[in-house]
Amino acid sequence: MVLNQTRMKSATQSADWPPLRSATAHLWWLKLSPAEADAALQDILSPAERRRARQLRRPGAASRFCLGRAHLRRILGEYLGAPPESLQFAYTPNGKPYLPEAPRLSFNLAHAGDLGLLAVADGRHVGADVELPGPPARWLAIARRCLPESERRRLQALPEEARARAVQRSWTRQEAFLKASDQASLRRLLRLEMPCAASPGQFTIRDAQGCHWLAQDVARAGAIGALVVEHRPNERLEVLSFAWPGRERL
Numbered sequence: 001m002v003l004n005q006t007r008m009k010s011a012t013q014s015a016d017w018p019p020l021r022s023a024t025a026h027l028w029w030l031k032l033s034p035a036e037a038d039a040a041l042q043d044i045l046s047p048a049e050r051r052r053a054r055q056l057r058r059p060g061a062a063s064r065f066c067l068g069r070a071h072l073r074r075i076l077g078e079y080l081g082a083p084p085e086s087l088q089f090a091y092t093p094n095g096k097p098y099l100p101e102a103p104r105l106s107f108n109l110a111h112a113g114d115l116g117l118l119a120v121a122d123g124r125h126v127g128a129d130v131e132l133p134g135p136p137a138r139w140l141a142i143a144r145r146c147l148p149e150s151e152r153r154r155l156q157a158l159p160e161e162a163r164a165r166a167v168q169r170s171w172t173r174q175e176a177f178l179k180a181s182d183q184a185s186l187r188r189l190l191r192l193e194m195p196c197a198a199s200p201g202q203f204t205i206r207d208a209q210g211c212h213w214l215a216q217d218v219a220r221a222g223a224i225g226a227l228v229v230e231h232r233p234n235e236r237l238e239v240l241s242f243a244w245p246g247r248e249r250l
């Protein structure tokens with residue numbers, strides 16, 4: 001199968017599908033409610049995906065995984081003008097999925113409960129993370145273990161009721177950065193200096209290799225997430241958000 005890369009560079013297959021322009025990232029909020037999983041979804045998954053689903057033991061995990069992959073395939077298939085079941089994923093040594101036959105179509109999926117977040121961009125690395133609120137004590141423990149010391153100090157100065165949410169925001173930024181830069185196995189890098197996470201925002205960061213990234217905090221239905229996308233200096237990058245199934249612009 002050869003996907004239409006030339007078409008992909010500027011637009012998409014179906015006329016009413018949102019065009020993926022070069023200085024744009026698309027964010028898709030996905031519904032991963034297990035109740036909506038049906039046999040038809042299974043048909044578009046690969047044998048390897050179905051095998052992986054069978055190994056997931058936590059209640060709801062298998063159907064959420066299947067739904068996530070099915071939505072991922074359908075959305076990417078729309079960008080490429082290809083049937084969802086024809087897409088063949090490969091994985092980087094760190095486990096990040098990509099499409100060898102459509103290398104310009106960058107994407108990254110994250111899930112939290114019944115919510116999924118998919119970042120898509122044309123020819124630039126992207127990463128997404130999303131987390132449900134959860135108990136504040138869990139976030140405070142994560143802050144102690146994982147956040148840079150400067151950020152921990154700034155978060156410590158916040159009123160107690162705002163602290164867990166800020167840690168959650170900080171964590172999703174760091175995870176989205178690791179996922180974008182495909183360094184998720186290098187835990188020690190989870191120490192990148194970023195602006196204080198007390199309030200949501202959009203900002204640019206420069207990593208140790210001198211690469212520039214745009215980071216944007218996002219939120220929906222009580223969950224907090226982050227998108228990190230490769231950014232060229234002095235570039236104005238637009239982030240467009242949509243809900244799926246459907247393609248409602250948010």
Ligand SMILES: CC(C)(COP(=O)(O)OP(=O)(O)OC[C@H]1O[C@@H](n2cnc3c(N)ncnc32)[C@H](O)[C@@H]1OP(=O)(O)O)[C@@H](O)C(=O)NCCC(=O)NCCS
Nearest residue numbers: 068094095096097109110111129145146179182184185187
């Ligand atoms: C890979 C990792 C980022 C996934 O995070 P997660 O919270 O478990 O899961 P998310 O919902 O955010 O993302 C999972 C999706 O990311 C994608 N993914 C998997 N490995 C990836 C990687 N190495 N890089 C980017 N994306 C990856 C997949 O699409 C996966 O979903 P799927 O398999 O259902 O398609 C995480 O396991 C990890 O290694 N984190 C490193 C940071 C860390 O160890 N922190 C602790 C420090 S104290």
